[in-house]
Amino acid sequence: MAKVVSIKRTLWDALYLPSIIKGLGITLRHFFVNTFTSREIETLRYGEWDLPDYKDNPAKPEGWRGKKKTRDLPDRHRGLHRLMKRPDGSARCTACMMCATVCPANCIHIEAGEREDATSRDIEKYPATFVIDELVCVVCGLCVEACPCDALRMDSQQMMKPVAHRDDAVQQKDQLMSRGATSIAVDGGAGADWRNEYARLGDARQIYRPDRSFSDDPIGYRIRNTDSK
Amino acid sequence: MAQAVKKGDTLPQGLEVTRRPLGRQRLDGVDLPTDEMVLNMGPAHPATHGTVHIKLTLDGEKIRQADVNVGYLHRGFEKEAEAHTWAEIFPYTDRLNYVSPMLNNIGYALAVEKLLGISAPKRAQWLCMIVGELARLADHLTCMAAQVMEVGAFTPYFYVIKCREWIWDLLEAISGARLTHSYVRVGGVAADMPENFDKQTIDIIDRITKVIDEFDALMTRNRIFMDRMMHIAVISGEDAINYGWTGPCLRGSGVDYDIRKVHPYLAYDEVDFEVPIGINGDNMDRYLVRLEEMRQSIHIIHQCFAKMPEGPVAVDNPRVMLPPKREAYNSIEGMINHFKLVVDGIEVPAGESYSYTEAGNGELGFYLVSDGSGRPVKCRVRPPCFMQMTAMGDILRDHLLADIIPTFDTLNMIGGECDR
Ligand code: SF4
Ligand code: SF4
Numbered sequence: 001m002a003k004v005v006s007i008k009r010t011l012w013d014a015l016y017l018p019s020i021i022k023g024l025g026i027t028l029r030h031f032f033v034n035t036f037t038s039r040e041i042e043t044l045r046y047g048e049w050d051l052p053d054y055k056d057n058p059a060k061p062e063g064w065r066g067k068k069k070t071r072d073l074p075d076r077h078r079g080l081h082r083l084m085k086r087p088d089g090s091a092r093c094t095a096c097m098m099c100a101t102v103c104p105a106n107c108i109h110i111e112a113g114e115r116e117d118a119t120s121r122d123i124e125k126y127p128a129t130f131v132i133d134e135l136v137c138v139v140c141g142l143c144v145e146a147c148p149c150d151a152l153r154m155d156s157q158q159m160m161k162p163v164a165h166r167d168d169a170v171q172q173k174d175q176l177m178s179r180g181a182t183s184i185a186v187d188g189g190a191g192a193d194w195r196n197e198y199a200r201l202g203d204a205r206q207i208y209r210p211d212r213s214f215s216d217d218p219i220g221y222r223i224r225n226t227d228s229k
Numbered sequence: 230m231a232q233a234v235k236k237g238d239t240l241p242q243g244l245e246v247t248r249r250p251l252g253r254q255r256l257d258g259v260d261l262p263t264d265e266m267v268l269n270m271g272p273a274h275p276a277t278h279g280t281v282h283i284k285l286t287l288d289g290e291k292i293r294q295a296d297v298n299v300g301y302l303h304r305g306f307e308k309e310a311e312a313h314t315w316a317e318i319f320p321y322t323d324r325l326n327y328v329s330p331m332l333n334n335i336g337y338a339l340a341v342e343k344l345l346g347i348s349a350p351k352r353a354q355w356l357c358m359i360v361g362e363l364a365r366l367a368d369h370l371t372c373m374a375a376q377v378m379e380v381g382a383f384t385p386y387f388y389v390i391k392c393r394e395w396i397w398d399l400l401e402a403i404s405g406a407r408l409t410h411s412y413v414r415v416g417g418v419a420a421d422m423p424e425n426f427d428k429q430t431i432d433i434i435d436r437i438t439k440v441i442d443e444f445d446a447l448m449t450r451n452r453i454f455m456d457r458m459m460h461i462a463v464i465s466g467e468d469a470i471n472y473g474w475t476g477p478c479l480r481g482s483g484v485d486y487d488i489r490k491v492h493p494y495l496a497y498d499e500v501d502f503e504v505p506i507g508i509n510g511d512n513m514d515r516y517l518v519r520l521e522e523m524r525q526s527i528h529i530i531h532q533c534f535a536k537m538p539e540g541p542v543a544v545d546n547p548r549v550m551l552p553p554k555r556e557a558y559n560s561i562e563g564m565i566n567h568f569k570l571v572v573d574g575i576e577v578p579a580g581e582s583y584s585y586t587e588a589g590n591g592e593l594g595f596y597l598v599s600d601g602s603g604r605p606v607k608c609r610v611r612p613p614c615f616m617q618m619t620a621m622g623d624i625l626r627d628h629l630l631a632d633i634i635p636t637f638d639t640l641n642m643i644g645g646e647c648d649r
Pocket of ligand 1: 099132138140142
């Protein structure tokens with residue numbers, strides 16, 4: 001139902017002082033609370049304090065009074081990309097080009113190479129080059145959703161750092177791999193047994209939960225009716 | 230001039246009589262004639278929020294004519310959409326109204342769902358309402374914080390913008406990004422809410438309620454603020470409708486039209502809320518409508534958490550939704566399904582639809598045409614603030630130069646949305 005919210009200027013308002021005094025009360029309360037406590041100060045340290053050299057150095061900048069030091073990033077935070085690894089340390093990526101296809105900004109460039117050690121059952125392709133231009137990237141996360149083998153993720157909990165030159169923002173494969181971790185996603189060849197395989201891994205996932213790399217679903221906890229697991 | 234003059238009298242000396250709208254004391258009666266001056270305000274004026282060019286014809290400090298030129302932030306969203314699959318357009322919708330991107334996500338998802346003839350599962354709809362109302366809160370908080378800043382009160386700006394940070398933290402926790410969420414999908418949402426999201430949200434909206442009350446006490450009855458806002462930029466309900474206004478600005482003129490009430494979408498017919506309306510159609514009423522709408526949004530969020538059902542958050546339709554990751558990793562059906570959806574996009578049946586939702590500024594409409602392929606043939610956006618900008622020149626006539634910026638702010642022009 002409609003609710004009329006208009007107000008009229010009354011004589012009380014025309015007196016000017018009452019509302020000024022009330023307003024001053026509020027601002028003064030804030031002033032004193034913020035002077036003697038830091039409980040309402042919301043100031044955060046600037047993002048660069050996340051950089052490792054600052055973290056290693058326990059000395060706080062002079063005059064820092066804020067409560068929080070740096071912002072805690074949520075689990076789902078979409079940060080810098082990373083390429084996940086197989087247990088043997090090679091990239092999980094099979095150069096299927098899904099991420100490059102879906103990317104609305106066309107900022108992923110992949111050149112596929114052929115694995116020389118591939119036997120017939122092995123994965124034949126690998127990315128010879130894998131480049132993401134983080135300046136062009138719009139950080140939408142669609143590439144992560146599109147990757148069919150848990151090879152690309154954005155849960156590195158790192159933000160893009162300032163660069164002096166644009167080329168430095170173009171992340172090469174080794175940079176992307178350096179943030180990677182071994183994925184525990186079961187894939188490609190568990191056959192009809194993959195649901196049981198997940199059931200078996202269930203406990204392992206619980207144990208490794210604190211490290212975010214050990215969830216097998218990079219986009220969250222989507223539930224679907226037919227998913228028996 | 231000593232004699233009593235009426236409005237419309239032409240005096241022999243060429244003096245013109247103007248009467249200020251009701252309630253204004255200053256500059257009533259007769260002004261000395263001055264030469265008209267043309268002044269270009271913008272497009273990159275520090276006081277305007279958004280790149281807009283206003284060509285002013287000034288008579289002293291009075292505005293005789295204001296021509297508003299928009300379009301400086303044109304990015305070709307509509308054309309760009311034609312080159313992308315239906316699902317890839319979500320990141321682009323984030324950049325329409327960049328103060329409440331979640332509402333654009335929802336508006337676009339609903340438009341595609343309408344064309345597909347599907348609807349998201351119940352839980353996804355309630356989740357959309359929660360994040361949508363949070364985004365509306367962020368939108369109104371930003372708008373009002375800027376409004377009071379425009380009339381010279383800088384302190385409340387900080388009190389209020391702090392709340393917007395809290396909201397962005399919440400939306401980041403659920404979607405992964407502070408501003409460019411890309412959270413909603415055709416047929417659902419990307420992921421269910423994280424653990425403790427409900428507790429955090431309730432905690433934060435309770436804190437926001439306190440800040441809104443404080444802001445209300447600080448500003449609303451302040452005489453300086455009232456003098457600056459009341460009876461400025463008045464527009465009647467009829468004129469507002471003729472200009473195509475919607476949203477809080479239309480309701481400020483006393484028209485009881487809220488799409489959430491009149492044409493309920495998602496589950497808005499299942500929650501209880503009131504539509505605030507003004508009477509005068511001036512800046513003050515638009516401000517008050519937004520203030521009350523925030524309280525109603527908080528009321529809606531509380532109800533959503535109480536009523537939200539359990540269940541899936543994405544439709545179980547392999548033609549629309551990517552399969553769960555485990556199926557894509559392991560089963561051949563899941564993998565093919567995944568590849569088809571990513572490469573070809575969702576195949577939306579041929580046809581056209583217009584879908585409209587209540588965004589922060591009013592009716593956000595998406596007019597979509599599909600030829601049955603994976604990409605839209607046409608994706609037209611009806612931006613709410615574009616209509617409001619068309620009227621700005623008229624409602625500012627005969628006001629003071631200093632009234633432009635507060636008016637510009639109550640109309641809440643968002644460049645990304647207005648210029649697309
Ligand atoms: S996050 Fe989006 S823009 Fe960035 S690489 Fe992935 S798909 Fe492309
Ligand atoms: S990162 Fe994933 S989607 Fe991209 S090419 Fe590699 S396997 Fe394919």
